[in-house]
Amino acid sequence: MSANIFRHEFRSRFKSVLIWSLSIAALTFFFFSLFPVFADQAALLNEFLAKYPPELRAAFGMNNMDLATVLGFYSLLFIFIQLCAAIQSSNYGFGLVSIEESELTADFLLSKPVSRTRILTSKLLAALASLLLTNLVIWASTFLAIEAFSEGRAYNRGTLVLVLFSLIIFQLFFLSVGLVVSLLVKRIRSVTPYGLGLGFGAYVLSAFTGVFGQVWLELLTPFKHLDAAYIVANHAFNMPLVLLNLAVTLVSLSASYWLYTHRDVPAVS
Amino acid sequence: MSIIEVDHLTKYYGKSRGIVDVSFQVGEGEIFGFIGPNGAGKSTTIRLLLSLIHPTSGTGKVFGKDVVSHGPEIRRDIGYLPSEVYYYEGMKVIDLLKYSASFYPGDHTQRIKELSEIMELELNRRISDLSYGNKKKVGIVQGLLHSPKLLFLDEPTSGLDPLMQRKFFDLIRKENTRGVTVFFSSHILGEVQRLCTRVGIIREGSIAEISDIRTLQQNNYKKVHITAEGLSPEFFDLPGVTNVQTEDSTLHFFFKGDINAVLQKISSIQVTDVTIEEPTLEEIFMHYYE
Numbered sequence: 001m002s003a004n005i006f007r008h009e010f011r012s013r014f015k016s017v018l019i020w021s022l023s024i025a026a027l028t029f030f031f032f033s034l035f036p037v038f039a040d041q042a043a044l045l046n047e048f049l050a051k052y053p054p055e056l057r058a059a060f061g062m063n064n065m066d067l068a069t070v071l072g073f074y075s076l077l078f079i080f081i082q083l084c085a086a087i088q089s090s091n092y093g094f095g096l097v098s099i100e101e102s103e104l105t106a107d108f109l110l111s112k113p114v115s116r117t118r119i120l121t122s123k124l125l126a127a128l129a130s131l132l133l134t135n136l137v138i139w140a141s142t143f144l145a146i147e148a149f150s151e152g153r154a155y156n157r158g159t160l161v162l163v164l165f166s167l168i169i170f171q172l173f174f175l176s177v178g179l180v181v182s183l184l185v186k187r188i189r190s191v192t193p194y195g196l197g198l199g200f201g202a203y204v205l206s207a208f209t210g211v212f213g214q215v216w217l218e219l220l221t222p223f224k225h226l227d228a229a230y231i232v233a234n235h236a237f238n239m240p241l242v243l244l245n246l247a248v249t250l251v252s253l254s255a256s257y258w259l260y261t262h263r264d265v266p267a268v269s
Numbered sequence: 270m271s272i273i274e275v276d277h278l279t280k281y282y283g284k285s286r287g288i289v290d291v292s293f294q295v296g297e298g299e300i301f302g303f304i305g306p307n308g309a310g311k312s313t314t315i316r317l318l319l320s321l322i323h324p325t326s327g328t329g330k331v332f333g334k335d336v337v338s339h340g341p342e343i344r345r346d347i348g349y350l351p352s353e354v355y356y357y358e359g360m361k362v363i364d365l366l367k368y369s370a371s372f373y374p375g376d377h378t379q380r381i382k383e384l385s386e387i388m389e390l391e392l393n394r395r396i397s398d399l400s401y402g403n404k405k406k407v408g409i410v411q412g413l414l415h416s417p418k419l420l421f422l423d424e425p426t427s428g429l430d431p432l433m434q435r436k437f438f439d440l441i442r443k444e445n446t447r448g449v450t451v452f453f454s455s456h457i458l459g460e461v462q463r464l465c466t467r468v469g470i471i472r473e474g475s476i477a478e479i480s481d482i483r484t485l486q487q488n489n490y491k492k493v494h495i496t497a498e499g500l501s502p503e504f505f506d507l508p509g510v511t512n513v514q515t516e517d518s519t520l521h522f523f524f525k526g527d528i529n530a531v532l533q534k535i536s537s538i539q540v541t542d543v544t545i546e547e548p549t550l551e552e553i554f555m556h557y558y559e
Contacts, residue, residue, distance in 0.1 A: 064345075110319070111344060111349040113342070113373065119339075264323060267313075
């Protein structure tokens with residue numbers, strides 16, 4: 001780890017971290033401000049939802065949520081938080097090395113007396129710090145929003161912590177998969193389409209598993225590996241899928257180290 | 270001792286050629302000129318030695334150590350000025366230079382100040398506001414601030430006005446007298462001629478010639494002009510004669526070899542005028558390209 005690279009990387013991403021964190025916090029507050037209405041009219045709401053075809057409810061992951069409870073309501077909101085978090089961390093993953101190449105600063109960094117392994121480790125730790133900071137804001141805003149709008153309804157704090165904790169595992173998946181893909185393609189000109197593609201793609205995939213009941217598709221998307229509704233219903237992670245998620249993350253990271261140390265840095269022009 | 274040793278170095282980018290079987294050595298304290306047209310493989314060679322790219326075959330050694338396995342260690346004593354300079358656009362010049370300095374042990378604040386005064390670089394401007402020439406100056410300061418033992422300069426003067434070029438050359442010469450070895454890549458011969466002691470000529474990925482700059486100019490080629498009545502190009506059909514051109518009754522050609530052969534030919538005819546001179550490096554250079 002090189003402290004100077006870490007500092008440089010963290011600083012260059014700080015603005016983006018701020019925007020993502022505050023947006024997600026705003027989303028949380030806005031969404032939770034609707035909770036009292038939902039909770040008061042629980043019977044009506046559930047009746048209303050029952051009229052929708054089950055496939056549609058499944059597409060939004062609402063087939064096993066009770067929107068009248070704090071955690072049921074939060075697990076619906078959590079899908080949107082996950083979507084934001086997925087795009088954010090995919091962006092960081094895709095950009096970790098490729099921005100340096102597309103903005104042609106890679107020559108500067110790689111002609112310095114540091115090994116590529118150290119560079120990548122410093123960059124990854126800086127990205128991890130950025131994600132942890134975002135998570136911190138999400139944790140804080142979640143507890144504050146619940147405090148403000150739950151009107152004293154009881155919920156299981158331990159389960160909520162488990163749901164919140166799943167987010168960093170979820171983000172590391174997108175960070176490392178984004179990174180390895182960025183190293184597999186020759187050159188990434190713009191990070192955003194890739195980041196959006198991976199984030200939304202994984203979400204759409206999880207919606208499809210719901211609609212078509214294709215269970216094997218669950219294996220592919222972190223939205224299912226770390227499904228908040230499952231965690232709330234079982235007060236536990238879906239361990240086999242979480243382990244699969246971690247395995248993909250680790251394989252992507254190891255492959256990234258190999259690819260990065262063997263990579264030819266494209267020349268200017 | 271050789272500072273750079275390149276041994277049968279070859280680089281292919283997929284199927285397209287980078288360099289093929291390039292070998293040469295650069296001794297300590299030398300200013301080695303590396304000349305060739307665009308796309309000949311100059312930058313590829315430098316990037317291989319900095320391990321920005323990996324060789325297909327062959328080896329490169331700097332300070333006696335292999336560039337692939339000892340990269341970070343070697344680069345501690347290398348300064349690099351790329352042909353196109355790009356830096357983190359949002360940063361201020363001083364922050365970029367400090368960031369660059371933070372990779373090398375010791376305090377380089379004084380040196381940054383000195384160098385930017387020489388190059389007339391404003392330290393408080395944003396990189397994104399700088400003109401191309403000014404970015405190049407940032408590159409120069411950035412490449413020299415840690416007092417490296419070996420300098421890689423890849424087309425360093427493009428974008429610098431003549432006054433700055435002179436200051437830059439003075440700076441390089443001063444570094445050289447301190448014992449710094451310089452690897453100077455360029456396609457502008459004038460500047461190579463001014464600065465370098467030895468040159469390597471690279472062409473389509475292979476070394477065409479490596480020679481002392483004086484040998485290249487003095488011993489190898491002569492430019493011969495002969496004016497005589499009824500002179501035909503066939504008359505000088507000798508081994509070593511190239512680039513024959515006729516203009517009215519004057520014949521121009523390059524000659525490499527024993528000059529007596531030409532003199533004998535000349536003495537056998539009635540001539541109006543004869544000039545035998547050293548060709549400019551430019552002309553020698555063109556000769557290699559054909």
